[in-house]
Amino acid sequence: MKGYVNNIKPYDVLSHDIWGMDQAEKEKCLKLDWNESTIPPSPNVYNRLKDLAQRGDFYQWYPCTHNLKLITDISRYMNVDKKNIQVFASSDVLQEYVVRCWIKREDNVLIVWPTYDNFRATAEFAGANIYYSLTQDLRFDARQLQKDIESSKPQMVYICNPNNPTGEQIDKNIIEDIVKKNKSVLFLIDEAYAEFSGKTVADLVDKYENLLVSRTFSKAFALANFRIGYLISSDSNIEMVSRVRNAKNITTFSQEAAIAALEDLEYMESHVRDVKIAREFFIGELKSVPNILDVYPSETNFVLIRLKSAGLKQKFLCFMKENNIYIRDLRQNVLLEHFVRITIGSLEQMKKVSKIIKEFCSLYHEGSSI
Amino acid sequence: MKGYVNNIKPYDVLSHDIWGMDQAEKEKCLKLDWNESTIPPSPNVYNRLKDLAQRGDFYQWYPCTHNLKLITDISRYMNVDKKNIQVFASSDVLQEYVVRCWIKREDNVLIVWPTYDNFRATAEFAGANIYYSLTQDLRFDARQLQKDIESSKPQMVYICNPNNPTGEQIDKNIIEDIVKKNKSVLFLIDEAYAEFSGKTVADLVDKYENLLVSRTFSKAFALANFRIGYLISSDSNIEMVSRVRNAKNITTFSQEAAIAALEDLEYMESHVRDVKIAREFFIGELKSVPNILDVYPSETNFVLIRLKSAGLKQKFLCFMKENNIYIRDLRQNVLLEHFVRITIGSLEQMKKVSKIIKEFCSLYHEGSSI
Numbered sequence: 001m002k003g004y005v006n007n008i009k010p011y012d013v014l015s016h017d018i019w020g021m022d023q024a025e026k027e028k029c030l031k032l033d034w035n036e037s038t039i040p041p042s043p044n045v046y047n048r049l050k051d052l053a054q055r056g057d058f059y060q061w062y063p064c065t066h067n068l069k070l071i072t073d074i075s076r077y078m079n080v081d082k083k084n085i086q087v088f089a090s091s092d093v094l095q096e097y098v099v100r101c102w103i104k105r106e107d108n109v110l111i112v113w114p115t116y117d118n119f120r121a122t123a124e125f126a127g128a129n130i131y132y133s134l135t136q137d138l139r140f141d142a143r144q145l146q147k148d149i150e151s152s153k154p155q156m157v158y159i160c161n162p163n164n165p166t167g168e169q170i171d172k173n174i175i176e177d178i179v180k181k182n183k184s185v186l187f188l189i190d191e192a193y194a195e196f197s198g199k200t201v202a203d204l205v206d207k208y209e210n211l212l213v214s215r216t217f218s219k220a221f222a223l224a225n226f227r228i229g230y231l232i233s234s235d236s237n238i239e240m241v242s243r244v245r246n247a248k249n250i251t252t253f254s255q256e257a258a259i260a261a262l263e264d265l266e267y268m269e270s271h272v273r274d275v276k277i278a279r280e281f282f283i284g285e286l287k288s289v290p291n292i293l294d295v296y297p298s299e300t301n302f303v304l305i306r307l308k309s310a311g312l313k314q315k316f317l318c319f320m321k322e323n324n325i326y327i328r329d330l331r332q333n334v335l336l337e338h339f340v341r342i343t344i345g346s347l348e349q350m351k352k353v354s355k356i357i358k359e360f361c362s363l364y365h366e367g368s369s370i
Numbered sequence: 371m372k373g374y375v376n377n378i379k380p381y382d383v384l385s386h387d388i389w390g391m392d393q394a395e396k397e398k399c400l401k402l403d404w405n406e407s408t409i410p411p412s413p414n415v416y417n418r419l420k421d422l423a424q425r426g427d428f429y430q431w432y433p434c435t436h437n438l439k440l441i442t443d444i445s446r447y448m449n450v451d452k453k454n455i456q457v458f459a460s461s462d463v464l465q466e467y468v469v470r471c472w473i474k475r476e477d478n479v480l481i482v483w484p485t486y487d488n489f490r491a492t493a494e495f496a497g498a499n500i501y502y503s504l505t506q507d508l509r510f511d512a513r514q515l516q517k518d519i520e521s522s523k524p525q526m527v528y529i530c531n532p533n534n535p536t537g538e539q540i541d542k543n544i545i546e547d548i549v550k551k552n553k554s555v556l557f558l559i560d561e562a563y564a565e566f567s568g569k570t571v572a573d574l575v576d577k578y579e580n581l582l583v584s585r586t587f588s589k590a591f592a593l594a595n596f597r598i599g600y601l602i603s604s605d606s607n608i609e610m611v612s613r614v615r616n617a618k619n620i621t622t623f624s625q626e627a628a629i630a631a632l633e634d635l636e637y638m639e640s641h642v643r644d645v646k647i648a649r650e651f652f653i654g655e656l657k658s659v660p661n662i663l664d665v666y667p668s669e670t671n672f673v674l675i676r677l678k679s680a681g682l683k684q685k686f687l688c689f690m691k692e693n694n695i696y697i698r699d700l701r702q703n704v705l706l707e708h709f710v711r712i713t714i715g716s717l718e719q720m721k722k723v724s725k726i727i728k729e730f731c732s733l734y735h736e737g738s739s740i
Binding site: 253 | 381416434462466618627
């Protein structure tokens, strides 16, 4: 065994209570803990998968290895050439292959933090030294990042944009500036939530050889279960990662689910519009409650909330769970001990959630014994 | 980029013509190139997946991360404790995690060869030095392997048993003997075809900490499309690999397909019986044709065939393809330039194939101008 592996903290997927429930229990719950879509994907996906399940003459065969139809459809959706795209069985798997291609033991990796933890775990398992670029108020600071790049001399920098769990979007010109300034550093920009911000740096990949952009069907397209991610980068980077990639590993059900979702962009776009309306309503509601929590602005399908104390946060989590609302406790992260993250659903769903939060706030208003 | 990665030969998945065909073309074809099942999986799988496609209330959620039902069912099937089992999104993915746990750059890896090429590619991409243990006549030789272990001092030895593409089964006591004799070496025994041989070393994992056994649902269970593999090893090895494993990456469709297949073992067992009957019939038929090919004994769902010349092999492949039969050309492997591999299907299917091969043999009998 590699000695260092034993000491590494795995990427902890935390509780996933909903899969242990029976159907009746499940239907009572609102799952707002993993930033999944709170509504199902396009009906087009259901029609496609019902057809596949009916036919099923391919079950015993390995899936199509070229993934050409899916790549062609992504190319049209992203307005990026096919040669600049490769698909993977999730963006987590994409990260594993990126690490296998470009990170070796004792390389330095810089992570703009706090953020999604999977890349840290993947790079650390490969033996990389992890450095963090962070600010006290949780807001991105380009000058701080440049300083951290200069001092840590990383092989790769990971930036989630918009960021999870802060919800913040970094401007495209700021990203471009940093990528341009540090040509010897590879930048992995994780755009898992980009459909909600409407912004991307994917069109820059032909200009900068040191830019990798990761995307997913798990969020706005509501296909988390099917595990489809894709990488956008220069043709030579795509060629490199394709040499390492296992081409057999995307099931036909998953390939077709993604293809069917791309055929109904209007459905996804309408969901994104709904989430934005619900998010602004929800943030507005929480700002009006007694001063026991802060809610952060967000360009994603979730909001970051700070409770006034760690004890209050525990009570908040329990109260939400008693009301069948599952949200994410960010306790794993030392900086975020007082924080929770709540996924944004439809306006109707968020009205319900804000009503319950207000009930909690009236029970535990500032000054009450908590 | 890691300098050495550029020079590595990827695991080449070769042509996969069938996915480019329309339905009518597909139905005319017999796909005998990837050792998949030539019949669909149990009707229980179809019923389960139709239900799931109908329900689909989980599409937008990440899959269950514990995989507990599947592990419990595998535990019953393999008669191995749950703590000794972990599941992966294919046995190729399993190999990636094994390499991430136990192989570092410049480690030596010994591969009993010729064999399935994915482990070579995966270990090589991790920077391992690859050594091969082989014999001239393609038959396994335990003394040769022991010599090769002593000279190459590997961190890990990969043995596919029964082996692909030779079809040979190594006796359990021979495996146990080598594993016992080389306690500092980790042995990965790939039992992808073990349902066809009916033999396993999985019950030895509690006895030997240096034994990893890999299994799959892709072959006898006819679920290649769903990408499910599992590892059987000591509880501490399972715990280690579980720290690295991404728990989200097995879709619900895949988990449920495997669970449904395990609920109908009789179907799988009946398929295995049919394949064995068809295999012995097929081998017998080929032995009776003019002396232009040799067929090897096999304890799997495929047979290895040697043509008398490379030119004859090319003609043979073309003839088979003209008759809509897809078989595997083993030209990638320098030792196997004259060889092809043919998957075994039902007796009816193999009667058809042997009839066509006999036609070929009568056209190109020994001495004819080829």
